Amino acid sequence: MSEPLFELRGVDKSFGAVQVLHGVDFKVYPGQVTALVGDNGAGKSTLVKTMAGIYRADAGEFLFEGKPVHINGPKDSAALGIEVVYQDLALCDNLDIVQNMFLGRETVTGGVLLDELTMEDRARSTLTSLSVRTVKSVRQSVASLSGGQRQTVAIAKAVLWNSRVVLLDEPTAALGVAQTRQVLDLVRRLADQGLGVVLISHNMVDVLEVSDRITALFLGRVAADIKASDTNHSQIVELITAGRSGDIGIPAATAAKSA
Amino acid sequence: MTTHSEDSATGTPTDSPAGTPAAPPPDAGGFSNDASSNTLGEAFKAYVDRIRGGDMGALPAVLGLVVLFIVFSVLRPDTFTSNLNIANLFVQASAISVLAMGLIPVLLLGDIDLSAGVTGGMAAGFAAVSIDRHGQSWPVAVIIGLAVGALVGLVIGTLVAKLGIPAFVVTLAFFLGLQGVTLKLIGLGGTIPVRDDFLRGITIKSMPVTMGWIVVIVLLAIYGGLLFWRQRQLAAKDLHRPPNSLLLVKFAALCVILLGMTAVLSQNRSRVPTFVIQGIPYAVFLVGALLIFWSFVFGRTPYGRHMYAIGGNTEAARRAGISVDRLRISAFVIASSMAATSGIISASYTGKVSPASGAGNALLYAVGAAVIGGTSLFGGKGLIRDGVIGGLVIATIDNGLGLLNQAAYINYIITGSVLLLAASVDAISRRRRSATGT
Numbered sequence A: 001m002s003e004p005l006f007e008l009r010g011v012d013k014s015f016g017a018v019q020v021l022h023g024v025d026f027k028v029y030p031g032q033v034t035a036l037v038g039d040n041g042a043g044k045s046t047l048v049k050t051m052a053g054i055y056r057a058d059a060g061e062f063l064f065e066g067k068p069v070h071i072n073g074p075k076d077s078a079a080l081g082i083e084v085v086y087q088d089l090a091l092c093d094n095l096d097i098v099q100n101m102f103l104g105r106e107t108v109t110g111g112v113l114l115d116e117l118t119m120e121d122r123a124r125s126t127l128t129s130l131s132v133r134t135v136k137s138v139r140q141s142v143a144s145l146s147g148g149q150r151q152t153v154a155i156a157k158a159v160l161w162n163s164r165v166v167l168l169d170e171p172t173a174a175l176g177v178a179q180t181r182q183v184l185d186l187v188r189r190l191a192d193q194g195l196g197v198v199l200i201s202h203n204m205v206d207v208l209e210v211s212d213r214i215t216a217l218f219l220g221r222v223a224a225d226i227k228a229s230d231t232n233h234s235q236i237v238e239l240i241t242a243g244r245s246g247d248i249g250i251p252a253a254t255a256a257k258s259a
Numbered sequence B: 001m002t003t004h005s006e007d008s009a010t011g012t013p014t015d016s017p018a019g020t021p022a023a024p025p026p027d028a029g030g031f032s033n034d035a036s037s038n039t040l041g042e043a044f045k046a047y048v049d050r051i052r053g054g055d056m057g058a059l060p061a062v063l064g065l066v067v068l069f070i071v072f073s074v075l076r077p078d079t080f081t082s083n084l085n086i087a088n089l090f091v092q093a094s095a096i097s098v099l100a101m102g103l104i105p106v107l108l109l110g111d112i113d114l115s116a117g118v119t120g121g122m123a124a125g126f127a128a129v130s131i132d133r134h135g136q137s138w139p140v141a142v143i144i145g146l147a148v149g150a151l152v153g154l155v156i157g158t159l160v161a162k163l164g165i166p167a168f169v170v171t172l173a174f175f176l177g178l179q180g181v182t183l184k185l186i187g188l189g190g191t192i193p194v195r196d197d198f199l200r201g202i203t204i205k206s207m208p209v210t211m212g213w214i215v216v217i218v219l220l221a222i223y224g225g226l227l228f229w230r231q232r233q234l235a236a237k238d239l240h241r242p243p244n245s246l247l248l249v250k251f252a253a254l255c256v257i258l259l260g261m262t263a264v265l266s267q268n269r270s271r272v273p274t275f276v277i278q279g280i281p282y283a284v285f286l287v288g289a290l291l292i293f294w295s296f297v298f299g300r301t302p303y304g305r306h307m308y309a310i311g312g313n314t315e316a317a318r319r320a321g322i323s324v325d326r327l328r329i330s331a332f333v334i335a336s337s338m339a340a341t342s343g344i345i346s347a348s349y350t351g352k353v354s355p356a357s358g359a360g361n362a363l364l365y366a367v368g369a370a371v372i373g374g375t376s377l378f379g380g381k382g383l384i385r386d387g388v389i390g391g392l393v394i395a396t397i398d399n400g401l402g403l404l405n406q407a408a409y410i411n412y413i414i415t416g417s418v419l420l421l422a423a424s425v426d427a428i429s430r431r432r433r434s435a436t437g438t
Ligand SMILES: Nc1ncnc2c1ncn2[C@@H]1O[C@H](COP(=O)(O)OP(=O)(O)O)[C@@H](O)[C@H]1O
Pocket: A015, A018, A020, A038, A039, A040, A041, A042, A043, A044, A045, A046, A047
């Protein structure tokens, strides 16, 4: 197996007196989908936000391509090519697809003038490279898109910026069956293009199907980091709900202490 | 855009490239509507769909203008359509339009500036005092007026953005407070005359007829050139663009309107035979220049784009790295500076500044103008030109009612009703938009 693209070692994170992450080790490999699973409140979103620089880790190391890096804010993670697709999408309904994809990073000519030609061209080729074909026009307003299409735009936005790592926090939570299918296909294509993809999902069928590795969090601790092909549905559910399954997982004593 | 049902994402036949009649080549992605296979008929149908979906744009204002012109022409055939009155109407509209254009950035953010009218009055007061009592020249007076306006906007914007006080509370406080400042400056019952030739000339003088024609035609030529040059660029890269025929129709309509306006204003409107008054009042050019400048800023620069983004989804804008607070402050600075400009235009027209300048219904007129023009009070939607189109509607109502010589109370009731009507149209179309997702 290749080297991790992005790696966290021993990350702690507390909010006041409440410790949410306990010595978390987490690896993202290039060209792979790493699923991050865990019960509600296990700390998945907190971990993602720590990687994105929105929260600062209290302790722990970050390595990018094997080299130590510091992530003290969203700008640092963006500079490394880490992009987040938020649970609530963060799109502007009154802007069109191109405008949303370039928001805050518009291409300009002559110093001040928006370069709509270049932006539309690049947005279109990015969507085409991701085989997004259900959108009628890249100039239609985001308000007119379905949930799946909005998710697609949010993901494509992340890809546009030559990102290396894409973090997806429950991208399919609000979607119907067919739209979930679309988004999962897209997630797979991201990885096939060589990106390191992190997918948070509660749907174990989806997770098993689309991911290469699975990291299970239990009350802020890593219960397991396993290959998707080495596990099954019931084992993951056990890891999520009890923190251990057979001979893998957190020692029973530790699990009991933190519960 | 047509309405989209939820399943459009699942690739229903109408959405998939293979299902559309004019299927694009396989490698072009699915953006079937972006290729300019659109005909004028299709564009018209898309326009009707958009209106049905609640995006009315400037349509209510244009229709309103036509209806008002017909009504007032019938009721007051000799006075309303006289050349003199039409010219007056344009000058009246200019002060309202400038105030309204300045409010649009604030409205785009979903905020409001209730103090803009009195800010204009106060700024004009400072400008007039600097000439009348301190013997300053007009450029100094204008700079003082604009600086006063900008300062007020800076303070209001900072209170709203940094302290988080709702804009309507801050600006309501300023609405009262600034009237006090103006009263102190001018004195109870006093007025400051505005006699400076240049300042008065903004509204009472007109550009020589030949010059006016040249300016209008050159501007149209430049605009038309840019329009079609851009169309060619879009076509070269095969990007999303309107059909050529639609562009032509729109440009022709603009030419007819502007050339028609120039023709009317180029006729002699003097009521005494001994001298001639003709040509486009300079105030109209001032409005035109501000319209072009701000339309450029809000339509073609990242700054403008970011303002729309904040109005659409503040949190998304913040995550995209946009400095929301700074832009919010800038919106209030624009509103107050434009208000100062509007106040100076009003002072030029009336020849004086009084403690009541900019109080009364000036602000309501401007908000009404913006909303009638198509700007939403809910933020995120509006164009600078809405202020000009809506300003013409409001000025027409004001002017026509004046000619009808009704009791003052009727004018108040009618103007209030028009504002309420416009706000209702805004609210209803917003509901339709969110229902149909356009
Ligand atoms: N900003 C915050 N302040 C305080 N507590 C927080 C904050 N964010 C998350 N938490 C707590 O951290 C725990 C993990 O939350 P989260 O990371 O959102 O879990 P998940 O995404 O796995 O459902 C929860 O108990 C939650 O209440």
